[in-house]
Amino acid sequence: MAHARCHGRKSFITVLYMVAVCGGIPINDLLDRASQHSDKLHSLSTTLAHELDSHFTPMGRMIMPRPSACHTSSLQTPSDKEQALQVSESDLLSLARSLLQAWVDPLVILSSSANTLPHPAQSKIINKIHELQEHSKNLGDGLNILSGKMDPTAQTISSLPYRGSNDIGQDKLSKLIKFHFLLSCFRRDSHKIDSFLKVLRCRAAKMQPHLC
Template sequence: MARFLQGSRLYLAVTVLMCVFVSIYGVGLNDLLERASQLSDKLHSLSTSLTNDLDSHFPPTGRMMMPRPSMCHTSSLKIPNDKDQALKVPEDELLALTRSLLMAWSDPLALLSSEASSLAHPERNTINTKTRELQDNINSLGAGLERLVHKMGSSSENLSDLPFYISSLGQDKTSRLVNFHFLLSCFRRDSHKIDSFLKVLRCRAAKKRPEMC
């Protein structure tokens, strides 16, 4: 009986390892990049839709209070300015930049998700739903990028640490709405970069000519 149990446990362990191996290595690089690109495209579309929802009832004074884009916590990361520059960056570095940007939004999106339901905005229920969807999608994309790391043989050495120290969006209704909008606009900008970098990686993996990307 003991030998049977040991054999069953060994079989189960091997089966689990095989499932992990297949899930990581059984999908081709092009397919993984295609799936990641689809997720990143959805993230950017969702952040754009959320911005439009906020803009539908945003106080004029709020726009005057909005911080400059250079105040985004990811602004210190040195990244390609356009597609031509991105095409010159090695694949592992471009993937590391993409992962750094995505990881930098883990805490900010958690804050937005926790604050969305109590915003002083008539569309807060819709905003709350979309913000949670945004958080779910970024988690899915993060898992996808980890699979890409295994597939491409990249490391974590080139990842940049972009800490986020804000724990509250403010005390009054206007400040909270403005800071929510500002963080979302920063994410919208970064989600476009993530989407662009992944599409460049997908294009290069398919060995297309630069002018075709």
């Protein structure tokens, strides 16, 4: 039975589950798969941001909140790769998990709000938001398993509650601004998550720091 499970589907979360059951996949292989999903997450959010940019007015750009207003801004994270290389593996994984967890509720808001978003590519945006949710869930499940294979620090998650309204606004401009702002914050955080996981993957492969 266990042997059969070890030859099941090769999806990300299935493979990570098999590791928990069968214990046969090295941690650097797990990090390879995790970084592939985080890369997809950032790529999707970047594509979505470009879709919105194509229909965003100059006035909207002027009054959109600054990145410091993102609900995850209170989390102290490395500002670049050089700083990330100075952070322990467990702390980096903890930061990635904290950021990912902080977006569970806001992604639900983006998903529900996309149905009324005044944008010509609305259907495409809806589909990509659903993809973001799916990849976030799978990546989060995978990182939970990875954290159990590392120092207990990796299992620590900082609380970063989203305190914004579930309503993205009533008029066209306010809807576009709030939706764009939330997505911009997610894009920024998905880039951090992807960067942290790539540093972890690099370390697991014992590559030289300048190659990370």
